[in-house]
Amino acid sequence: MFIPVIMAGGSGTRLWPLSRGNYPKQFLALTGDTTMLQQTLLRLKGLDHQAPLLICNEDHRFIAAEQVRQLGVSGASILLEPVGRNTAPAIALAALQAIATNPDAVLLVLAADHVIEDEVAFRAAVQQAQPLAASGKLVTFGIVPTAAETGYGYIRRGVGTGSAYQVDAFVEKPNLPTAEQYLASGEYYWNSGMFMFRADRYLALLAKYQPAMLEACTAAMAELSPDLDFIRVKKAAFEACPDNSIDYAILEPLSRDEPQSVVVVPLAAGWNDVGGFAAMAGQR
Numbered sequence: 001m002f003i004p005v006i007m008a009g010g011s012g013t014r015l016w017p018l019s020r021g022n023y024p025k026q027f028l029a030l031t032g033d034t035t036m037l038q039q040t041l042l043r044l045k046g047l048d049h050q051a052p053l054l055i056c057n058e059d060h061r062f063i064a065a066e067q068v069r070q071l072g073v074s075g076a077s078i079l080l081e082p083v084g085r086n087t088a089p090a091i092a093l094a095a096l097q098a099i100a101t102n103p104d105a106v107l108l109v110l111a112a113d114h115v116i117e118d119e120v121a122f123r124a125a126v127q128q129a130q131p132l133a134a135s136g137k138l139v140t141f142g143i144v145p146t147a148a149e150t151g152y153g154y155i156r157r158g159v160g161t162g163s164a165y166q167v168d169a170f171v172e173k174p175n176l177p178t179a180e181q182y183l184a185s186g187e188y189y190w191n192s193g194m195f196m197f198r199a200d201r202y203l204a205l206l207a208k209y210q211p212a213m214l215e216a217c218t219a220a221m222a223e224l225s226p227d228l229d230f231i232r233v234k235k236a237a238f239e240a241c242p243d244n245s246i247d248y249a250i251l252e253p254l255s256r257d258e259p260q261s262v263v264v265v266p267l268a269a270g271w272n273d274v275g276g277f278a279a280m281a282g283q284r
Contacts, residue, residue, distance in 0.1 A: 106130065106197070166262065
């Protein structure tokens with residue numbers, strides 16, 4: 001089994017005024033009867049997983065808790081970030097929490113504000129990724145592009161089969177002619193920001209590539225006192241943590257040093273990150 005880690009700390013400013021600082025898009029029902037956070041949790045049904053771990057900020061803790069309660073999800077924990085420090089430290093907090101009770105924990109890291117229309121395809125991709133992650137690989141999910149999109153980063157695939165490929169390169173958001181070349185080649189995927197890997201493997205890589213980040217996160221998670229379903233991180237320690245994304249902090253250097261250790265699983269599932277009103281219009 002794996003632990004779903006739901007990243008729900010964004011502010012959703014590109015969808016203002018629908019999405020606001022005190023009520024960002026992941027807590028809104030923008031594309032259906034349930035909120036985006038709830039949709040993220042619901043699409044896990046049918047997968048063999050442990051109780052989810054949510055990551056959000058202090059201001060949204062009761063909103064997140066209530067939306068989880070409405071679904072009847074039992075055993076969920078909510079880890080509270082005192083300040084935003086990007087994805088790599090947030091995932092480090094989750095990994096430290098996971099291995100405290102399960103040294104062999106596998107994490108499925110998801111954003112709380114993504115639309116995925118084909119949930120069967122999503123679950124199949126997760127099942128393909130799970131044995132790869134359990135073996136020590138860091139798995140990212142690459143969205144099979146449907147257009148020459150300039151708003152996403154891309155992943156160029158290397159050697160592999162149809163179910164998984166080594167990551168040849170992570171590529172920044174392209175201009176339109178470059179995006180058209182990517183689309184025509186069939187060798188590029190949109191970078192979804194969804195991942196799967198062992199918690200202990202991730203922390204070992206932090207020790208190698210980002211020791212200051214690991215030190216700060218470890219200090220922030222030391223000797224915490226329980227607060228209902230909330231895990232309240234030590235603010236001063238976490239404020240000292242470097243700000244960096246998992247892509248820059250871990251995946252890019254690892255793909256250069258150990259190219260066999262970073263793989264991409266293709267996903268064609270009607271994915272959309274609902275980054276603005278143009279994207280949201282396509283979901284109505």
